[in-house]
Amino acid sequence: MTADDSKNDLQAVENLQSAYEQIRTEVSKVIIGQDKVIEQLLISLFSSGHCLLVGVPGLAKTLLISTLAQVLNLDFNRIQFTPDLMPSDITGTEIIEEDHTTGKRGFRFVKGPIFANIVLADEINRTPPKTQAALLQAMQEHEVTAAGDTFTLDEPFFVLATQNPIEQEGTYPLPEAQLDRFMFNIMVDYPSASEEHEIVKSTTAVSDVKIKKILSSDEIIEFQKLIRRVPVSDxxxxxxxxxxxxxxxxxxxxxxxxxxxxxxxxxxxxxxxxxx
Structure with missing residues (x-):
């Protein structure tokens, strides 16, 4: 590594720190509290990992993730996992399409909700293992195989799955192979009394919060590469x-x-x- 490379990396580290603080500031405009959860989500994102969030309903898990996607200027899709969800509902499916000029019919692949930068797998343990497995290849290889073809997912690719710990009836525990693909298992707890006071106060009044976009997908990819260039001793x-x-x-x-x-x-x- 040359002196110029080291200088550029040092500047990139400062840019990452600045961007991190700005992201925290923007997210806090919408999400009150949950500082540790936000910190772990950002660590996982910049380290190219995935997260499993465990918490009871009503703790703003979905709002947090959608706000994070908005601040990072990334495509966001939510998949509501249900017992009747099929793998093709996640990856996509082929449809018959007719060319009106020639009258010929052919198959066209319609991409599923997995084709996004940030994917929220809501209540992932409510769908059978066959459908859960549709996420495995995407999470590990950042690719999806459907209709006999392999499609590369856009980078950065970040899966956030949620589970409700208080309801076990009608659920399918995640297999170890899938749990192993999550960098963090994040416990989302109830807010403190003061935080809950602020939440109720802000959500029961007229609000027009403007969220500023901090990063682009290309900048996030560069930060992910930067983290892997950090020297680590044997x-x-x-x-x-x-x-x-x-x-x-x-x-x-x-x-x-x-x-x-x-x-x-x-x-x-x-x-x-x-x-x-």
Whole structure:
């Protein structure tokens, strides 16, 4: 790396810090409180990860995500997961289309809601595993296979899934393979008394909040590349790997409570996420 490259990266780090503060300011115009949740969402986004949000209804999870997409100037789609949702409802489907000039008919692929920069998978555990699996390829490979063809998703691509912890009837627990693809499992808690007072005050009066767009998709992609250029020593990587390996009950250095109470430890993705 040349001196100019280092100088450019230092300037990019300052730009990222400035953009981060501006994003927090704009989101706070709509969302009151939930500072830790917003921080973890932004960490995951800039680290090219995905998030699972767990919280009871009415905590503004959907509003938070749509506001974040608006501030970041990204395409946003919401998928309401239901027991009758099909994989094609997520990825897209082929329709028959007629050319009025020639009279010929052909198939045309209509993209599903997965084709967006930020995708909200609302109540993801309410749909069968077959449909949940439609997200797996998209989350890992940023590609969708449908109608015999593979389509590349636009970058940046960020999946935010939500779960309701108080209702288990009629739900399908997420398999470990899918849980492993989320960088964070974020618990969204009730607001404090003062925050709830402000929420009620602001949402029961006339409001005309103007949201300023802070970043573009290209700028976000550059920040994601910048984070991966941050130098990490071998000692730090070894430390992260040792932490993750200590969660596996078959490891010699695993603690007794791990061997007694844990069936399967964290996988290599956990080490990657710790470094990012």
């Amino acid at each position: 000692h730090l990587i070894e430390y992260a790997v040792n932490i993750v390996r200590a969660t596996r009950p078959k490891e010699e250095n695993a603690f007794d409570f791990i061997k007694n109470w844990v069936n399967w430890g964290a996988g290599p993705r956990a080490s990657q996420y710790l470094i990012l």
